[in-house]
Amino acid sequence: MRLSRYFLPLSKETPADATIASHQYMLRAGMMKQNSAGIYSWLPLGHKVLKKIEQIVREEQNRAGAIEMLMPTIQSADLWKETGRYDAYGPEMLRIVDRHEREMLYGPTNEDMITDIFRTFTRSYKELPKILYHIQWKFRDERRPRFGVMRGREFLMKDAYSFDLTEEDARASYNKMFIAYLNTFNRMGLKAVPMRADTGPIGGDLSHEFIILAETGESEVFCHADLVNMAAPGAVDFESDLQALVDQRTALYAATDEMHNPEEFEQIPDDKRLTARGIEVGHIFYFGEKYSQPMKAKVMGPDGQEIFIKMGSYGIGVSRLVGGIIEASHDENGIIWPKAVAPFGAGIINLKVGDEDTDTACENIYHALALAGIDPLYDDRSDRGGVKFSRMDLIGLPYQIIVGPRGLKEGGVEVKTRSTGERENLSIDEAINFVTEQFKA
Numbered sequence: 001m002r003l004s005r006y007f008l009p010l011s012k013e014t015p016a017d018a019t020i021a022s023h024q025y026m027l028r029a030g031m032m033k034q035n036s037a038g039i040y041s042w043l044p045l046g047h048k049v050l051k052k053i054e055q056i057v058r059e060e061q062n063r064a065g066a067i068e069m070l071m072p073t074i075q076s077a078d079l080w081k082e083t084g085r086y087d088a089y090g091p092e093m094l095r096i097v098d099r100h101e102r103e104m105l106y107g108p109t110n111e112d113m114i115t116d117i118f119r120t121f122t123r124s125y126k127e128l129p130k131i132l133y134h135i136q137w138k139f140r141d142e143r144r145p146r147f148g149v150m151r152g153r154e155f156l157m158k159d160a161y162s163f164d165l166t167e168e169d170a171r172a173s174y175n176k177m178f179i180a181y182l183n184t185f186n187r188m189g190l191k192a193v194p195m196r197a198d199t200g201p202i203g204g205d206l207s208h209e210f211i212i213l214a215e216t217g218e219s220e221v222f223c224h225a226d227l228v229n230m231a232a233p234g235a236v237d238f239e240s241d242l243q244a245l246v247d248q249r250t251a252l253y254a255a256t257d258e259m260h261n262p263e264e265f266e267q268i269p270d271d272k273r274l275t276a277r278g279i280e281v282g283h284i285f286y287f288g289e290k291y292s293q294p295m296k297a298k299v300m301g302p303d304g305q306e307i308f309i310k311m312g313s314y315g316i317g318v319s320r321l322v323g324g325i326i327e328a329s330h331d332e333n334g335i336i337w338p339k340a341v342a343p344f345g346a347g348i349i350n351l352k353v354g355d356e357d358t359d360t361a362c363e364n365i366y367h368a369l370a371l372a373g374i375d376p377l378y379d380d381r382s383d384r385g386g387v388k389f390s391r392m393d394l395i396g397l398p399y400q401i402i403v404g405p406r407g408l409k410e411g412g413v414e415v416k417t418r419s420t421g422e423r424e425n426l427s428i429d430e431a432i433n434f435v436t437e438q439f440k441a
């Protein structure tokens, strides 16, 4: 993409309510625009990141055997009355009346609807286990929408739902998602720690939040320091016993403030006791028959008896992750995108637009990187160098290739790695190879 043709509306000032780095940088870097409180348009740069995160989530769900589908945003109130959640959900639910005076709502989550879908089509235990998911916009009329996309009213969520015959099978499904979550966040360059959590309006008795540590996080967390540094499971065979992998993590103390048990925490050696703040990027629940009972979602078991389906649900805050990643990865000059979610792989800075040699060198690099699948952003605008440098730092692309007449005379260009600030003088070919190699690793 050539910057001169792109839509990248940067801004110098941010509103006073943008108090944290991710909120400020997303506005300044032209990633989004607020339309109403907690409701945002995703501008091209932000949209690219959102889609990359969504795709990583999708790939890891698929790898774990979950099956993608899509449910609507607008739901009928009837299903929610069946489960008793219509009244229980309170003012967070956006209620809508259609032209026929029918009560509708903008879905804050989908347990009720997916249970209805499942009971409509599933009769036999032979069709279990199943995990279905979708990636869809949700609406929650939060009392205090804040921190930009981190606590929005309209937000993008991946929500998965598991269906099993027995509690033991259901726990295996829970473990699959648990492992898939660790790998998902790891691929985005995040260290997400699973913590025992409260189940809130979703219900159930087993629940973990996945928290990334950040000073500006809304949750207070307590955990064993080793948990933060534990490597992600990586490629695991999802048919094998996942319990051991999960046990490894759950054996170490980790809890959000609601579930914190100071006595248990005290058992941890002093130098391993970590108290911090964090951002909840995922939340998984096992709730058994909480929805299948009121909705009469049953299957015929092997012995011919009808059995209520055992269910769990598994959420990831896809749009919240955009902000979460920035909180975890930025400096005073702007965003530092991890390679896997960067909106463009590299930026090319032309320091003298109109100079024939410089233009030609930039064009060559641009085409070579595009061909290598790096998706470069070419700053071909005629601003001053300083403007270009700070703009490129702000939007945080992993690599910058800086091209000017002086460097070219000495046979090369400068390559800057955004995360370390390291600069290297390389020939044009070396620069192209260097950047291409970084994305192979």
Ligand code: 5CA
Binding pocket: 108, 109, 110, 111, 140, 142, 149, 150, 151, 152, 153, 154, 155, 157, 158, 159, 160, 202, 280, 281, 282, 283, 284, 313, 314, 315, 316, 317, 318, 319, 320
């Ligand atoms: N039905 C369950 C799991 S599918 C559920 O709704 N869980 S949740 O309430 O914990 O939400 C799942 C994830 O969505 C959260 O972990 C969080 O990352 C994200 N999320 C929740 N509320 C918001 C919000 N107001 N703005 C942005 N992201 C949110």
